[in-house]
Amino acid sequence: MSGLLAGIEPIRREPIAIEIARRLVDYLLSGEIGPGQRMPSERQLAEAFGVGRSAMREAIKSLSLLGLVDVRHGDGTYLRKADASLLPQVIEWGLLLGEPRTRDLVEARQKIEEVIAALAAERRTDDDVGELRVLLARMETAAEPEVAAAVFVEADVAFHLRLAEAARNTALRDVLGGIQALLRVWISRVIAAGDRDVSYREHVPILEAVERGDPTAAEAAMAAHMRAAALRLERAIAGRLAVDGGDGGRRGDGGRRGDGEPPG
Structure with missing residues (x-):
């Protein structure tokens, strides 16, 4: 038995x-x-x-x-x-604990980004494409290990926000802008796991589809990026939990962190 x-x-x-x-x-x-x-x-x-x-x-x-x-x-x-630091802390704490509202926010971001990519492919101008190219090139440069991770994070966030501008939908733009804290926490955690180059390469087909005006391909490329990024986020969180004691800080002392430091 x-x-x-x-x-x-x-x-x-x-x-x-x-x-x-x-x-x-x-x-x-x-x-x-x-x-x-x-x-x-x-x-x-x-x-x-x-x-x-x-x-x-x-x-x-x-x-x-x-x-x-x-x-x-x-x-x-x-x-x-x-203030500027509180929301990222709440978000990351929510991610570490599997807090439902935060997980919902992650899911919402994925779907919003897919719609934005499709609309951007339909509505982008030459100026939009030019600025997105600049941001993508900045991401490529920042993907090098000797460059500070924060530089990549800023370029990555800027790319997504600029793509929202190209979609010409103020509601979607404002929603994405309103969850910048989530974007920064998400990207920072993923970048901390050493995936800068992988993330950069996932953005290339997004811009290529937007540039040639193919909304279906743009949405598919963004969906693929979001799926991969979500998996990297889960891996980064799992790694963080392991560092905190192999059980997410769920220790017999009521989950107290030994060093008193906030996650991230």
Whole structure:
């Protein structure tokens, strides 16, 4: 009988503090608490979640270490005011925990990019193509290992945003612009995995299809790039989880990070 069960792995139960942290991120993203506002007390949150105060305390400590909340002793816990660094941290924390809203945002970005590529192929001008060529050339140069990864990230983000301009659809352009934080987190995590040249080469057929005015090919090339990029993102996240202890930081101490550093 034991041989028949050899391929079955036991179900791993994660510490309650990790589950609480995941639900707290979802709560913070829901808009119930505005930036700079005080969150309900530890006791109130523990009662609402149906968990012990010690587990809730550990979850809040994790979010504090990530810079998502400010714990003011004697005053309460506050959601950090919105700034340029907060949203990327929320997004990456959500990716690490499999937070549903963040996963939905990743999926939405994939589909938006495909539509944008097709429309850009139909509506692009010579100026659009020229500027996209410049950005693609910048990506090629930045793909060299001796160039700082941040240079590639900026060129990659700029390429996608410029492609949105070429699509001549302000709604799609604004939506993509509104998730620049996701773009930067996504691309930064992938680039950290050493895939700059691969990513650059995936952009080449996108621009070629846009340049020759082939919306079907442009959409297909973007879809292929998005699928590959999503797989690289998952691999990068898996690598990050392994670095954090082989189990995504899900340690017996309630998931506390040993060095107190935020991911990314």
